[in-house]
Amino acid sequence: MRRVNRRWGVVSLPKIGDVTFRWSRPLGGTVRNAVVSFDGVAWHAGFGVHASVTTPETHARPDTIVGLDRGVKVAVAMSDGRMWNRTFTRPGQERDLARLKSKAGRQETACRKLGAKTSNRARKVRAEIARTEAKIRNRRRDFVTWAANRLCRQFATIKLERLTIGAMTATAKGTIAEPGTNVRQKAGLNRAILDKGWGMFEAALANRARTTGTRIVKVPAAFTSQRCSHCGNTDSNNRESQATFRCGSCGYQANADVNAAINVRDAAEAAPPLTGRAVRDRSHSAPCRPPTQRQQRMALEAGIPHLYAGEDVNGRSSRATAAAGRSRTAARPTTTTRSATTTATSSCPATCGCTRSSAPRRS
Ligand SMILES: [Zn+2]
Numbered sequence: 001m002r003r004v005n006r007r008w009g010v011v012s013l014p015k016i017g018d019v020t021f022r023w024s025r026p027l028g029g030t031v032r033n034a035v036v037s038f039d040g041v042a043w044h045a046g047f048g049v050h051a052s053v054t055t056p057e058t059h060a061r062p063d064t065i066v067g068l069d070r071g072v073k074v075a076v077a078m079s080d081g082r083m084w085n086r087t088f089t090r091p092g093q094e095r096d097l098a099r100l101k102s103k104a105g106r107q108e109t110a111c112r113k114l115g116a117k118t119s120n121r122a123r124k125v126r127a128e129i130a131r132t133e134a135k136i137r138n139r140r141r142d143f144v145t146w147a148a149n150r151l152c153r154q155f156a157t158i159k160l161e162r163l164t165i166g167a168m169t170a171t172a173k174g175t176i177a178e179p180g181t182n183v184r185q186k187a188g189l190n191r192a193i194l195d196k197g198w199g200m201f202e203a204a205l206a207n208r209a210r211t212t213g214t215r216i217v218k219v220p221a222a223f224t225s226q227r228c229s230h231c232g233n234t235d236s237n238n239r240e241s242q243a244t245f246r247c248g249s250c251g252y253q254a255n256a257d258v259n260a261a262i263n264v265r266d267a268a269e270a271a272p273p274l275t276g277r278a279v280r281d282r283s284h285s286a287p288c289r290p291p292t293q294r295q296q297r298m299a300l301e302a303g304i305p306h307l308y309a310g311e312d313v314n315g316r317s318s319r320a321t322a323a324a325g326r327s328r329t330a331a332r333p334t335t336t337t338r339s340a341t342t343t344a345t346s347s348c349p350a351t352c353g354c355t356r357s358s359a360p361r362r363s
Contacts, residue, residue, distance in 0.1 A: 001031060001047075011045060021045040040127070040134030056213035059156035066155045067265025069224065069257050070163065070201065072192045073242060076147055077257030079265040084147055088139040088195060093132060100129045140197045141204075148204035152212040158205060159264050161221035169193050219267035228252050229262035 001011040009023040011034060019036065029049030037044050067079035076084045107122040151158055169190040174180030209216055227234040228245075230252035240246045245256040254262075 001034075011047075019045060039138070040130035040132075041138070053211055055210050059213045059215075061154065062156050064155045065157040065159070065265060066151065067159045067261045067263070067267075068151070069161065069261040069264055070196065070198045071257050072189070072196060074257050075143070075196045076201070077255070077261045078151075079258070079261040081255075081258050083255070083257065084143075086139070086143045088136050088143070088197075090135075093136065097129065097132055100125055100132070104129060140195075141200065144197050144201040144204045145208075148201065148208045152205065152208040152214040155214060157215045157217060158209075159217045159219055159267065159269075160202065160205075161224055161260075161264055162218040163198060163221055165193065165199050217269050219264055219269060224260045224263040224267070225256065227263050229254070229259050229266065 001009065003009045003023060004020070007023060008020055010018050010020050012018045013034060013036065016036070027047065027049050029051030031047050032050050033048040035044075035046040035048070037046065069077040071077060074083045074085045078084075104122065104125045107119070107125065171190070172180040172183045172186035174183075180186075205214075205216055208214070223234050226236050226238055228238060228247035228250065230247060231250040233247055233249035235248050238245060238247055239256055241256075243256055244253065245259040246253045
């Protein structure tokens with residue numbers, strides 16, 4: 001790999017040959033591996049580098065704490081009253097996507113023999129869908145990493161509601177015998193929830209916390225939107241509308257999402273459950289599990305190269321290199337699910353050399 005000039009570099013890859021790429025940011029470490037990927041818009045060359053950065057013991061601003069409320073209308077509301085939001089879909093893009101997808105569906109079913117060749121037109125339509133979706137995904141990732149970076153630098157402790165996104169976005173369809181109600185409305189809400197990228201935001205927070213020493217705490221989400229953060233009165237009537245909260249008991253009035261964020265901040269940290277691994281592992285630490293495929297995909301989309309234990313570019317065990325440092329992609333983060341390579345990230349507290357995030361989960 002060499003740099004041609006300020007803007008361009010050339011990397012020679014096995015089986016591919018020399019690849020020229022835009023040198024979009026400083027490397028910041030020793031190159032360990034390369035990932036070449038296509039995200040529907042462009043090709044990316046990502047480099048995993050070994051930068052000897054470790055998670056600091058204490059945050060640069062100790063004793064700072066914030067509660068976050070993730071919402072559909074406002075992506076993130078903070079207990080200090082700030083609200084961050086962004087729309088990821090440009091006007092017209094949703095309509096374009098719907099049109100393209102129905103077109104692709106038609107092409108798929110139109111008198112096509114099983115295993116028949118995909119037509120050039122169908123391929124073009126699919127590429128256009130991928131391109132549009134990648135653009136939306138990129139905007140979302142930009143927002144979540146931006147927000148995670150700011151929050152982790154500003155606060156030593158970040159509290160989130162524990163959300164079961166999978167359960168929250170379950171379909172309302174029901175069964176043929178017992179059809180559900182408001183199916184289309186629920187589908188729309190599901191789309192809105194998934195569009196805000198809550199899960200990716202969590203992954204991005206955990207990733208950034210590794211370098212700032214921020215503690216991420218999840219608290220039970222129940223009643224955070226109904227409880228008055230001033231007097232503690234909990235009533236479903238307290239919420240006057242989507243945006244305003246008015247306490248029926250003390251008259252406290254605030255933005256509903258900010259009120260919820262304050263509740264999250266003040267919520268007691270849940271004690272670790274005395275079942276499962278907490279009990280089992282008390283005497284000896286069990287090896288951490290490798291991340292699931294889903295976790296890996298989420299991490300990748302958040303710009304985090306998630307890695308298997310014991311994997312390395314050169315085929316060596318990564319245990320030797322797992323001790324310090326994190327790997328990051330340089331020259332634009334890799335974005336697709338089509339990633340190929342790995343190195344050591346950081347820091348399982350145990351010595352198993354796995355790559356679970358080092359953000360402490362429990363108090
Ligand atoms: Zn009150």
